[in-house]
Amino acid sequence: MTTLYHNPRCSSSREALRLLEESGETIEVVKYLQNPLSKKELEQLIELLGIKPIDLVRTKEDEWxxxxxxxxxxxxxxxxxxxxxxKLMERPIAVNGTQAIIGRPAKNVLKIL
Known part of the structure; x- marks a missing residue:
C-alpha cells in the first residue's frame, strides 16, 4: 500500500493520485491540510525522504x-x-514501506512501487 500526502487543490498532487490509481496500487490518501502531521510524523517523513527539513519547505508560500x-x-x-x-510542506509525497518520494514531477511517485 502507498500513502499519498495529498492536497486536492494542487495539480501535481492530483496527477500523482491519478497515476497511482491507474497503477492499481492500493492508496491511503492523507489530506494533510485537513489533518496536519505532528512534529514526530514530519520528522519520520523527512527521514524516509532522506532530505533536510528545508528541502521539504515550499519557500515561495506567503506564510514562509x-x-x-x-x-x-x-x-x-x-x-x-x-x-x-x-501549507508549507512540499506535495505530493508518496510513501511505500520504507521508501518515500516527493512527486515533483508527479510521475516520481511511481518510482517507489
Missing part, C-alpha cells in the same frame, strides 16, 4: 516569506513551521 524568510532556523524550527503552517 512573511514569517521565516531570511531567518537562520534550526531543523527543529523548520519542522515546527511546517507543523504550524501545513
Amino acid at each position: 516569506k512573511e514569517n521565516f524568510k531570511g531567518k537562520n532556523l534550526t531543523d527543529s524550527q523548520i519542522i515546527d513551521a511546517m507543523v504550524k503552517f501545513p
